Amino acid sequence: MAEVTLSNVRKSYGAVDIIHGVDLEIRDGEFVVLVGPSGCGKSTLLRMVAGLETITGGDIKIGGRVVNDLDPKDRDIAMVFQNYALYPHMTVATNMGFSLEHRGTSKAEITERVKWAADILGLSHLLDRYPRQLSGGQRQRVAMGRAIVRDPQVFLFDEPLSNLDAKLRVVMRGEIKGLHQKLKTTTVYVTHDQVEAMTMADKIVVLSGGKVEQIGAPLDLYDRPANQFVAGFIGSPAMNFLSGTITPQGFAAPGIVLPLPDATLGSLQRKAIYGIRPEHFVLDDEGVPAEIVLVEPMGSETQVTMKLGETLVTGVFRERVSLSPGATIRVRPDLASIHIFAAEGGQRLN
Amino acid sequence: MKADLSPRMKTCLYGLMCVLLVPFVFPTWWMVTSSVKPISDIFAFPPQLVPQNYDWTTYTKVFELQPFVQQYWNSAYIAAVVTIGTMIVSSMAGYAFARIRFPFANTIFMIVLLGLLIPSEVTIVPLFQMFLQAGMVNTHWPLILVPIFGAPSVFSTFVMRQFFVTLPTELEEAARVDGLGRFKIFRKIALPLAKPALASVAIFTFLHSWNLFLEPIVFLSSAEKFTLPQALTQYTDAYGGPMWNIQLAAATLTALPVLIVFIIAQKQFVEGLAHTGLKG
Numbered sequence: 001m002a003e004v005t006l007s008n009v010r011k012s013y014g015a016v017d018i019i020h021g022v023d024l025e026i027r028d029g030e031f032v033v034l035v036g037p038s039g040c041g042k043s044t045l046l047r048m049v050a051g052l053e054t055i056t057g058g059d060i061k062i063g064g065r066v067v068n069d070l071d072p073k074d075r076d077i078a079m080v081f082q083n084y085a086l087y088p089h090m091t092v093a094t095n096m097g098f099s100l101e102h103r104g105t106s107k108a109e110i111t112e113r114v115k116w117a118a119d120i121l122g123l124s125h126l127l128d129r130y131p132r133q134l135s136g137g138q139r140q141r142v143a144m145g146r147a148i149v150r151d152p153q154v155f156l157f158d159e160p161l162s163n164l165d166a167k168l169r170v171v172m173r174g175e176i177k178g179l180h181q182k183l184k185t186t187t188v189y190v191t192h193d194q195v196e197a198m199t200m201a202d203k204i205v206v207l208s209g210g211k212v213e214q215i216g217a218p219l220d221l222y223d224r225p226a227n228q229f230v231a232g233f234i235g236s237p238a239m240n241f242l243s244g245t246i247t248p249q250g251f252a253a254p255g256i257v258l259p260l261p262d263a264t265l266g267s268l269q270r271k272a273i274y275g276i277r278p279e280h281f282v283l284d285d286e287g288v289p290a291e292i293v294l295v296e297p298m299g300s301e302t303q304v305t306m307k308l309g310e311t312l313v314t315g316v317f318r319e320r321v322s323l324s325p326g327a328t329i330r331v332r333p334d335l336a337s338i339h340i341f342a343a344e345g346g347q348r349l350n
Numbered sequence: 351m352k353a354d355l356s357p358r359m360k361t362c363l364y365g366l367m368c369v370l371l372v373p374f375v376f377p378t379w380w381m382v383t384s385s386v387k388p389i390s391d392i393f394a395f396p397p398q399l400v401p402q403n404y405d406w407t408t409y410t411k412v413f414e415l416q417p418f419v420q421q422y423w424n425s426a427y428i429a430a431v432v433t434i435g436t437m438i439v440s441s442m443a444g445y446a447f448a449r450i451r452f453p454f455a456n457t458i459f460m461i462v463l464l465g466l467l468i469p470s471e472v473t474i475v476p477l478f479q480m481f482l483q484a485g486m487v488n489t490h491w492p493l494i495l496v497p498i499f500g501a502p503s504v505f506s507t508f509v510m511r512q513f514f515v516t517l518p519t520e521l522e523e524a525a526r527v528d529g530l531g532r533f534k535i536f537r538k539i540a541l542p543l544a545k546p547a548l549a550s551v552a553i554f555t556f557l558h559s560w561n562l563f564l565e566p567i568v569f570l571s572s573a574e575k576f577t578l579p580q581a582l583t584q585y586t587d588a589y590g591g592p593m594w595n596i597q598l599a600a601a602t603l604t605a606l607p608v609l610i611v612f613i614i615a616q617k618q619f620v621e622g623l624a625h626t627g628l629k630g
Binding site for chain 2: 072085087103146
């Protein structure tokens with residue numbers, strides 16, 4: 001186990017900058033998730049930590065040791081790839097023990113370590129099979145087994161659940177989290193799925209365009225996103241945004257005036273973005289009018305698309321309500337959960 | 351999914367296959383049956399599709415007239431060495447072109463591919479001069495070195511490169527993380543996975559070497575060094591006329607190992623063809 005530190009890490013391909021100086025501290029035993037949309041540089045950053053990509057500038061430290069110029073094999077890391085990268089011509093047992101074999105470990109110890117890992121992951125009955133004879137979930141477990149068998153300082157996961165169906169993804173998510181809780185090995189996990197990030201991480205790093213947008217605990221990011229990008233990325237259904245102007249009377253959006261969370265904001269008198277999560281609308285006769293466009297009952301909740309002034313927004317209501325398209329309801333934004341962002345740059349204002 | 355053909359389509363298809371059978375099977379049938387016919391029966395009219403009189407002495411004469419066992423061995427060991435050598439060279443070169451980044455890799459690969467465009471007849475005279483100066487004429491070295499490092503190997507290199515390009519890079523990256531260096535990745539990961547491509551390279555190289563004709567007649571002059579295709583031309587009478595039945599008996603013996611290999615490795619052969627993108 002070890003801490004991982006990235007200091008002003010940069011990556012360029014020719015004149016094109018891909019990673020723009022990332023600073024990140026990952027504590028010993030922490031589970032950190034790098035999340036962001038496709039092309040944001042999260043996989044590149046992980047591969048730089050692994051040593052599969054060179055870095056253009058900055059320092060990467062693993063366990064206090066600068067590893068910038070070390071080969072992947074000398075960094076004491078293990079990596080799980082998106083498509084598992086199991087050696088097709090080797091059995092499960094050989095796949096799992098392969099790295100130990102090349103590090104001069106004795107056969108007896110390899111057998112013992114493979115058995116230990118197989119027991120943890122429920123693979124004991126599959127050790128003689130080839131990867132082609134396994135299901136997607138089993139392959140994923142073998143890939144994890146190959147990583148843990150070596151007892152590395154850091155685990156790196158590169159979108160390991162992307163190739164699984166939705167149901168299996170939920171199961172494997174739990175297994176990876178459980179494995180981390182058992183082994184307490186420092187883990188860096190890359191995903192584009194914000195639900196995965198929220199449910200698994202001790203700490204989330206949100207990336208966009210090769211820059212860190214925000215680092216924090218999952219609920220901190222959810223409750224107090226630093227900017228409009230993070231606010232829109234974290235949470236499902238996504239946060240609603242209304243463009244308008246802050247006035248002393250409230251937030252003037254097209255066709256409607258909404259209450260502000262903090263009266264002192266009224267003095268700002270500037271263009272801004274009003275952010276509200278779908279579950280933060282409350283049905284209230286004293287609220288603002290909203291015309292229902294679409295009703296989607298989900299069982300545990302009802303998702304409603306409605307017109308607030310001239311802007312379409314989504315609301316999620318826990319209570320069983322009878323709503324129909326075309327009707328007008330009255331909703332009140334939960335003022336404690338309103339986010340105000342600057343119209344230019346999207347930085348949080350409240 | 352198998353398409354169900356109508357009876358009429360089936361009849362047409364089988365009819366077409368019967369017609370195609372004639373050009374494909376008849377020459378082999380004629381070679382084998384004529385090898386046990388007296389010469390007069392070979393040219394009899396109407397032609398005898400099934401021999402009326404059998405003359406098995408043609409097969410003993412094949413061995414009496416020339417050191418045929420030695421020539422058989424020459425062809426076999428040259429083809430084996432060329433096949434193994436080409437597999438080693440082409441797999442390593444193909445891997446390097448597919449996976450190792452080095453300056454002008456694509457340009458160099460294009461230049462190497464140009465070797466395929468030069469007919470062997472064009473290079474035979476300069477090659478003869480080279481091997482003459484090296485004292486290798488009337489030895490088997492030219493028949494081994496030219497295919498391993500020359501144009502035939504270029505084709506194999508191309509086949510191997512195309513295969514290695516399709517191997518997922520994650521496999522190599524996983525191997526790097528697992529602690530393997532470049533050569534071990536090649537030997538332990540890439541090469542075992544390249545068996546289908548290697549099989550096609552082996553089949554084509556062996557056949558090419560086994561059937562090689564121009565190079566042996568240029569480089570070899572003594573009968574005990576001859577390879578089989580060259581030896582076949584030597585079954586002639588005092589006037590230089592071919593001794594047809596003996597020559598066809600020798601040809602049958604020459605074709606036999608290839609036929610046996612083809613029957614055993616039919617599946618690999620077809621897969622190999624699919625792999626190279628060549629049409630039969």
